[in-house]
Amino acid sequence: MKLADVQGFNSIDEIRNAYSIPTSSNLTKFSTITVPSGTKMYTGTANSLYGFNGEGLQFFINGTVENNWISKTENISNFFN
Numbered sequence: 001m002k003l004a005d006v007q008g009f010n011s012i013d014e015i016r017n018a019y020s021i022p023t024s025s026n027l028t029k030f031s032t033i034t035v036p037s038g039t040k041m042y043t044g045t046a047n048s049l050y051g052f053n054g055e056g057l058q059f060f061i062n063g064t065v066e067n068n069w070i071s072k073t074e075n076i077s078n079f080f081n
Helices: 012-019
Strands: 029-033 041-045 057-061 070-075
Touching: none
Parallel strands: none
Antiparallel strands: 029 070, 041 057
16 A cells, blocks of 8 residues: 555554455554566555455555565554654
8 A cells, every 4th residue: 555545544443444454464564665667566446355345555566575675664553643
């Protein structure tokens, strides 16, 4: 997801709802990455699953996200402060 797509959210529950992330997934960190030009990516709208609404725009990279793509990783609780 793009940071701009969730900046107005006030809780992890809002992220779970928009992206249909099951409660069994422990959301504790978020990372900022820069995907190199030419990397094949897929995008689509999250389906309604697990009792959540979905409809958030999500991205998928078919392969490995290299460590050098990550510019920072933070606790997700910092996002809401």
